[in-house]
Amino acid sequence: MPVTLYNTMERKLEEFIPIEDRQVRLYCCGPTVYNYAHVGNLRTYVFEDILRRTLEYYGYSVRHVMNVTDVGHLVGDGDDGEDKMEKTSKETGKSVYEIADFYADAFFADTADLNILTPTVACRATEHIDDMIALVKRLEERGHTYTAGGNVYFSIDTFPAYGRLARLDLEELRSGARIEVDSNKRNPKDFVLWFTRSKFGNQSMTWDSPWGVGYPGWHLECSAMSMRYLGEQFDIHCGGTDHIPVHHTNEIAQSEAATGKSPWVKYWMHAEFLLDESGKMSKSKGEFLTLSLLKKKGYDPMDFRYFCLGGHYRSQLQFSYRSLDAARTARLNMSSRVQELLAAGAEPVEVVALSDRAVELRADFIEQIGHDLNMPRALSTLWAILKDTVLSPSEKITLLYDIDKVLGLRIDKIPSLTDEELDEECASLIREREEARRAKNYSRADELRDILKTLGIEIKDTPSGTKWKKIL
RNA sequence: GGCGCCGUACCCAAGUGGUAAGGGAGAGGUCUGCAAAACCUUCAUGCACCGGUUCGAAUCCGGUCGGCGCCUCCA
Numbered sequence: 001m002p003v004t005l006y007n008t009m010e011r012k013l014e015e016f017i018p019i020e021d022r023q024v025r026l027y028c029c030g031p032t033v034y035n036y037a038h039v040g041n042l043r044t045y046v047f048e049d050i051l052r053r054t055l056e057y058y059g060y061s062v063r064h065v066m067n068v069t070d071v072g073h074l075v076g077d078g079d080d081g082e083d084k085m086e087k088t089s090k091e092t093g094k095s096v097y098e099i100a101d102f103y104a105d106a107f108f109a110d111t112a113d114l115n116i117l118t119p120t121v122a123c124r125a126t127e128h129i130d131d132m133i134a135l136v137k138r139l140e141e142r143g144h145t146y147t148a149g150g151n152v153y154f155s156i157d158t159f160p161a162y163g164r165l166a167r168l169d170l171e172e173l174r175s176g177a178r179i180e181v182d183s184n185k186r187n188p189k190d191f192v193l194w195f196t197r198s199k200f201g202n203q204s205m206t207w208d209s210p211w212g213v214g215y216p217g218w219h220l221e222c223s224a225m226s227m228r229y230l231g232e233q234f235d236i237h238c239g240g241t242d243h244i245p246v247h248h249t250n251e252i253a254q255s256e257a258a259t260g261k262s263p264w265v266k267y268w269m270h271a272e273f274l275l276d277e278s279g280k281m282s283k284s285k286g287e288f289l290t291l292s293l294l295k296k297k298g299y300d301p302m303d304f305r306y307f308c309l310g311g312h313y314r315s316q317l318q319f320s321y322r323s324l325d326a327a328r329t330a331r332l333n334m335s336s337r338v339q340e341l342l343a344a345g346a347e348p349v350e351v352v353a354l355s356d357r358a359v360e361l362r363a364d365f366i367e368q369i370g371h372d373l374n375m376p377r378a379l380s381t382l383w384a385i386l387k388d389t390v391l392s393p394s395e396k397i398t399l400l401y402d403i404d405k406v407l408g409l410r411i412d413k414i415p416s417l418t419d420e421e422l423d424e425e426c427a428s429l430i431r432e433r434e435e436a437r438r439a440k441n442y443s444r445a446d447e448l449r450d451i452l453k454t455l456g457i458e459i460k461d462t463p464s465g466t467k468w469k470k471i472l
Numbered sequence: 473g474g475c476g477c478c479g480u481a482c483c484c485a486a487g488u489g490g491u492a493a494g495g496g497a498g499a500g501g502u503c504u505g506c507a508a509a510a511c512c513u514u515c516a517u518g519c520a521c522c523g524g525u526u527c528g529a530a531u532c533c534g535g536u537c538g539g540c541g542c543c544u545c546c547a
Contacts (some may be wrong), residue, residue: 004488011476029547031547032545032546034545035546037547038546041546047547166476168543169474238547239547240546240547241477241541242546242547243547244475244542244543245543246543246544270547271547273540273542273547274547275540279541280540280541281547282545282546283545283546284545306495307484310484310485310494310495312485314477315477315485316477316540316541317484317485320484322484322496323496326483326495326496326497327484327496328496329495329496333495334495337510340509375486376485376487377486377487379486379493380486380493381493381494384493437505440505442505442506445505446505449507458509460510461508462503462504462509462510467509469509
């Protein structure tokens with residue numbers, strides 16, 4: 001069965017066929033490490049993780065490359081504005097390299113918490129300046145650049161396909177540009193490849209280049225590094241929807257202009273935004289929603305992952321604590337059912353030995369994830385497995401562990417009841433409570449149940465005797 | 473202004489022209505000393521509204537109303 005993915009370039013669902021037979025080359029736009037990632041940023045990385053896991057589940061080998069932007073990207077619009085790294089540096093008194101390391105570590109701690117697989121290659125922009133310079137040279141040799149006011153620009157008029165990804169109307173853009181036009185530009189949509197002159201000066205990260213000491217333009221790193229690690233043409237390029245009109249549009253222009261090959265990327269995939277109460281999520285207004293904040297409020301990172309899986313990646317999703325609570329409750333209910341399966345002696349078996357019903361459920365799951373990563377449907381299959389009345393506990397566990405290779409909810413980390421050593425204090429309290437019940441001293445029994453609850457043990461009196469479980 | 477999206481139950485949210493997934497919350501029941509859990513039952517004859525196409529429309533087309541995003545640092 002083929003994987004179907006939505007390609008932004010064509011604006012439709014397409015059957016995924018990699019350039020190389022079973023090898024997928026995937027590039028994902030990574031973080032700019034000048035501050036913590038908010039949960040909206042993280043939603044996109046969860047999506048990319050699901051994409052990668054789905055492809056791997058379907059048997060592809062995935063080479064996954066992600067950049068870490070530790071230079072460039074400016075605060076203001078246009079090609080001026082203050083560098084974000086420099087700004088944080090000024091505010092904290094730390095060097096830009098210290099800041100980059102600190103926030104890169106924080107980012108990877110968050111993604112690890114969310115069970116997001118580490119990219120095959122995570123590459124730093126500052127370690128690939130030579131590749132970027134080489135790319136600008138290629139563009140220069142092919143006549144796609146000009147120098148003005150000390151900066152090297154890409155001339156979009158030398159690239160007729162400019163703006164196809166975003167369906168830009170170039171004539172409209174020319175007349176209707178809202179941003180202040182840089183008078184050095186021949187076309188308002190031209191963009192800087194190499195800066196030697198910044199309005200803000202005092203750039204602490206600069207490199208020598210054929211055009212003078214300076215630093216690279218913002219889009220260059222993704223073109224240079226993706227081509228270095230994945231070749232001049234590759235399969236999938238991902239990012240947030242906000243990257244369509246400028247960042248990815250410019251990446252395509254400079255990459256295809258440099259190599260003369262098209263398409264540079266076969267499938268473009270974009271994650272929609274996670275919104276907060278005020279609309280677009282921001283780092284500067286309202287509550288700065290980080291994963292650490294959610295953890296501080298008592299949520300497990302898997303609660304947020306489950307929440308993300310509840311909506312489709314191409315739909316905007318509204319963040320609220322109410323929704324996150326619903327996700328947490330659902331996940332805990334799932335965990336509780338898994339515990340009961342384990343307590344019933346469930347053990348994973350070979351997938352090939354499954355019953356017809358199990359095979360059917362697994363086929364549903366495979367179809368759903370292969371249909372443009374329909375995780376909400378995949379979760380409904382998860383529940384169908386949990387609630388099925390025909391499957392044996394072992395078959396259920398087998399299926400759950402199997403589908404969790406894609407969902408990434410750490411189902412295999414849910415402890416079984418019998419795995420837990422009940423400490424002597426709790427065991428004796430349980431014995432005491434059973435005696436109290438036999439003596440019909442129910443007030444004492446209820447008191448002991450409350451005590452056990454504070455110790456993290458939940459009591460259930462069943463027809464076959466008193467059972468306990470650890471509160472998750 | 474340009475590009476695009478959305479409107480489905482109390483909340484979140486899938487939905488590929490053919491009986492409206494799932495979760496959360498709620499209600500009733502079985503069980504129980506009481507709980508909890510589990511299980512059973514229940515929870516949109518209808519998908520913002522109005523037309524149209526079709527044997528058949530949440531789905532396709534046109535319109536109306538409402539909401540949102542991007543284009544401008546952010547995924």
